[in-house]
Amino acid sequence: MVHVSRCNKKGDQQAVDPILQSIWPIIRDGVPTTILLTLGLLGLGLLAGFPLAFAQVYGYRPLRWLCKAYEQFFRGIPALVLILIFHSGLARSFNILLPTFTSALIALGLRSSAYQSQIFRGAIQAVSSGQMLAARSIGMSKLQAIRHIILPQAFRLSIPAWTNEYSSVLKDTSLASAIGVVELMKKTTLLMPTIQNTLGARWILVLLVVAALIYLVLTYAGNWGLGFLENRVRIPGFEMKGGVER
Amino acid sequence: MEGTNKQDADRIVLRVQDVHKAYGDNEVLRGVSCELARGETKVVIGPSGTGKSTLLRCINQLTIPDAGHVWLGNTEITCKDCDINQVRSQIGFVFQSFNLFTHMNALGNVRIGPMKVKRMDKASATKLAREELERVGLSAKADAFPAELSGGQQQRVSIARALAMFPQLILFDEPTSALDPELIGEVLAVMINLAKDGMTMLVVSHEMGFARSVADEIIFMEEGRVLEQGPPAQLFTRAKHDRTKQFLHKIAELYGE
Numbered sequence: 001m002v003h004v005s006r007c008n009k010k011g012d013q014q015a016v017d018p019i020l021q022s023i024w025p026i027i028r029d030g031v032p033t034t035i036l037l038t039l040g041l042l043g044l045g046l047l048a049g050f051p052l053a054f055a056q057v058y059g060y061r062p063l064r065w066l067c068k069a070y071e072q073f074f075r076g077i078p079a080l081v082l083i084l085i086f087h088s089g090l091a092r093s094f095n096i097l098l099p100t101f102t103s104a105l106i107a108l109g110l111r112s113s114a115y116q117s118q119i120f121r122g123a124i125q126a127v128s129s130g131q132m133l134a135a136r137s138i139g140m141s142k143l144q145a146i147r148h149i150i151l152p153q154a155f156r157l158s159i160p161a162w163t164n165e166y167s168s169v170l171k172d173t174s175l176a177s178a179i180g181v182v183e184l185m186k187k188t189t190l191l192m193p194t195i196q197n198t199l200g201a202r203w204i205l206v207l208l209v210v211a212a213l214i215y216l217v218l219t220y221a222g223n224w225g226l227g228f229l230e231n232r233v234r235i236p237g238f239e240m241k242g243g244v245e246r
Numbered sequence: 247m248e249g250t251n252k253q254d255a256d257r258i259v260l261r262v263q264d265v266h267k268a269y270g271d272n273e274v275l276r277g278v279s280c281e282l283a284r285g286e287t288k289v290v291i292g293p294s295g296t297g298k299s300t301l302l303r304c305i306n307q308l309t310i311p312d313a314g315h316v317w318l319g320n321t322e323i324t325c326k327d328c329d330i331n332q333v334r335s336q337i338g339f340v341f342q343s344f345n346l347f348t349h350m351n352a353l354g355n356v357r358i359g360p361m362k363v364k365r366m367d368k369a370s371a372t373k374l375a376r377e378e379l380e381r382v383g384l385s386a387k388a389d390a391f392p393a394e395l396s397g398g399q400q401q402r403v404s405i406a407r408a409l410a411m412f413p414q415l416i417l418f419d420e421p422t423s424a425l426d427p428e429l430i431g432e433v434l435a436v437m438i439n440l441a442k443d444g445m446t447m448l449v450v451s452h453e454m455g456f457a458r459s460v461a462d463e464i465i466f467m468e469e470g471r472v473l474e475q476g477p478p479a480q481l482f483t484r485a486k487h488d489r490t491k492q493f494l495h496k497i498a499e500l501y502g503e
Binding site: 140 | 359
């Protein structure tokens with residue numbers, strides 16, 4: 001038993017080395033781009049999504065319709081199609097050649113803004129209408145009421161759904177590889193020929209599992225961080241838990 | 247004669263004149279008029295769906311009346327060009343469901359109005375808020391969040407929140423209707439003290455004990471109109487309308503008075 005395992009260990013050692021050696025380039029070249037793209041598109045989505053949500057709840061009717069149309073449009077198109085539109089589409093039809101990273105950032109950011117607007121709209125509408133009434137009754141303007149009363153509550157209510165959005169877009173960034181952004185996925189595919197040549201085709205799976213594990217770690221780390229934030233800003237009466245214990 | 251009118255005008259804090267409000271075909275208010283002089287407490291009673299709450303909301307324009315006028319002191323507040331936020335800051339409103347700001351503790355709830363609406367600095371606003379909490383007997387609960395307070399305590403905080411704005415009058419919309427019977431007393435006690443301190447109050451409530459002992463006048467509303475009004479003693483013993491008698495009798499039966 002011991003003998004066999006020792007034997008295997010020696011045989012694997014030769015195979016594992018190229019895999020181990022490929023992890024570092026993925027982390028060094030791919031992960032930062034993936035993280036940057038994720039944070040960038042989330043930020044863009046947040047910047048556009050928040051006003052969109054408020055416009056949808058408090059805006060005048062034409063504005064509401066406009067925001068609704070925007071949201072439906074960007075939620076109704078596959079991420080990959082959007083990325084291609086903002087890269088190849090713009091380049092071929094209008095001669096606007098954006099850097100691949102920028103194209104992916106804009107395409108995924110706009111898409112995320114549509115999803116995030118729905119997260120925030122739900123959160124704003126989950127704040128009881130009495131809060132606005134009470135704020136106005138002490139003489140706050142609508143804007144003051146939104147800023148001081150509605151927003152801080154909606155913010156807390158939106159963290160769980162926003163955590164979900166993070167997990168979702170983090171993995172969507174892999175689609176940016178289609179236009180040549182060298183992020184985690186693209187870097188992995190670039191390493192495939194080397195692995196195949198040195199170890200054989202069946203080791204490609206191991207390489208992909210490595211990439212998958214890195215995504216898993218990034219997702220987990222982000223969710224952990226956002227869970228920490230959720231706890232930090234927790235206030236009695238805002239627990240997102242049912243009171244039922246059994 | 248002229249002199250008395252002038253004096254009256256100075257004493258009048260709130261004047262409501264012929265206010266109408268309809269939701270679609272449903273005419274909730276069909277011409278309501280009333281007046282409150284400084285320091286007066288009036289209690290509005292009447293069957294549900296009569297427009298009592300709508301009347302209060304029409305007064306501080308949380309609901310815009312279809313027709314009619316409301317004056318706060320000498321200023322008409324129903325005209326379009328008046329600064330409604332400035333007006334509202336002078337009219338306290340206490341809700342049936344408290345509506346405390348959920349994300350702030352008691353102190354924060356009382357402090358936010360003076361700070362954001364009146365631009366008071368934080369230290370002074372905090373001091374003021376502590377005083378108002380003291381006034382409703384809740385100094386010890388300054389750090390508690392609404393979810394950590396009982397209904398009665400929440401309502402007292404909401405009264406403190408209204409008081410911190412130094413309002414000319416406070417509107418109470420069924421302030422004890424959402425409370426457990428045991429908690430009603432503590433809120434009424436605060437309101438009785440306010441009345442004694444000379445606060446002007448318009449109270450929608452069916453607490454007859456409160457009405458009897460504190461109200462200068464009871465306003466009986468039915469079907470969007472003021473059917474009858476007068477001092478409690480008069481209404482309880484010699485109401486002019488049978489409908490008023492009937493209603494008071496029913497209430498008395500229900501609450502055992």
